[in-house]
Amino acid sequence: MLLKLKLFVSAPIIIGVAFCLTSCSGGSKNNSTEISVDSTELERDIFTDISHAKQIFYSLPSPLESALMIKSAGANYSEKLLNPLSNVTKYTTNRSMAISMGIYITDLSYASLFDQAQTTIKYMEASKKMADGLGITDAINKSTIDRLEENINNRDIILDIISETFMSTTAFLKENDRQPLATISLIGGWIEGLYIATQLSGDVAEIDSKIVSRIVDQKLSLEMVIKLMESNKDNADIQNVSIQINELKKVYDKITIKSSKIQPVVDEKTKVTTLKSTSSSDVTSEVFNELKETVKTIRNNFTL
Numbered sequence: 001m002l003l004k005l006k007l008f009v010s011a012p013i014i015i016g017v018a019f020c021l022t023s024c025s026g027g028s029k030n031n032s033t034e035i036s037v038d039s040t041e042l043e044r045d046i047f048t049d050i051s052h053a054k055q056i057f058y059s060l061p062s063p064l065e066s067a068l069m070i071k072s073a074g075a076n077y078s079e080k081l082l083n084p085l086s087n088v089t090k091y092t093t094n095r096s097m098a099i100s101m102g103i104y105i106t107d108l109s110y111a112s113l114f115d116q117a118q119t120t121i122k123y124m125e126a127s128k129k130m131a132d133g134l135g136i137t138d139a140i141n142k143s144t145i146d147r148l149e150e151n152i153n154n155r156d157i158i159l160d161i162i163s164e165t166f167m168s169t170t171a172f173l174k175e176n177d178r179q180p181l182a183t184i185s186l187i188g189g190w191i192e193g194l195y196i197a198t199q200l201s202g203d204v205a206e207i208d209s210k211i212v213s214r215i216v217d218q219k220l221s222l223e224m225v226i227k228l229m230e231s232n233k234d235n236a237d238i239q240n241v242s243i244q245i246n247e248l249k250k251v252y253d254k255i256t257i258k259s260s261k262i263q264p265v266v267d268e269k270t271k272v273t274t275l276k277s278t279s280s281s282d283v284t285s286e287v288f289n290e291l292k293e294t295v296k297t298i299r300n301n302f303t304l
Helices: 011-023 053-059 063-072 085-090 094-113 117-133 142-150 155-175 179-199 210-217 219-230 236-252 285-303
Strands: 031-038 256-259 263-267 272-282
Touching: 063 094, 063 155, 063 179, 063 210, 085 094, 085 117, 094 117, 094 155, 094 179, 094 236, 094 285, 117 142, 117 155, 142 155, 155 179, 179 210, 179 219, 179 236, 179 285, 210 219, 210 272, 210 285, 219 236, 236 285
Parallel strands: none
Antiparallel strands: 031 272, 256 272, 263 272
16 A cells, blocks of 8 residues: 655555554553655654644544554454444434444454455445445445455455545545544544454453553554544534543553654665654553453444
């Protein structure tokens, strides 16, 4: 999947880079993080002016990035964790359809990464129903489904389709003055990724496990979620979601993450810049289990 590093112009790379920075670093012990980018494309510092809503929006992990987090952490596939397709008919309000669209796109991303072909198609169809309900008829249409079916054995093309689908739906909402719904959809997908990851983390006997570390590091994404909601704080749907996200914040506040300053290192021969950083965090089994239950409660409220 090709990602262009045009900061705050090309949305997919913002999501990708921010996700790596917030998710690929360590959990409860020191770790180093390295991210390679083409230095000729690095037009501006990705950490400047983060208070701007557009930048915050594109800094959050997309459903596909959330699914990649789960697989890269060594987790397995469990279809029982997906939001049941039978729930589709329950979502009739703009808020519930926006949340569910993000959730279903995360689910299909998760399924596709584990080569679950038919499940991927079915969940794309569910996502289409949510998009249709929101009036986004062009973002996911019959040709999208057909293309998915035609390339179901080509993972690279499948990931491209998923990425394009999510960016098209959220872009439509943003461009048509429906920023709150775009925000809610993104949060729905993010929570679904956290839900699947926490459910696959087991009994956290290994609190230093890779998947636990990735989940803990989502505290940094949570900070962006809160800032994004603040930019739409007068919206009733955002207020409803904010109440639940603040419960999650209370738990994450019990965890401390320390990161060193990110240092760019340029390879003069390859012209590739590697961003290097180290991070450490403290988390106990008790706090992690509380986090796990809080995420589960929020996700269940989202899918009711």
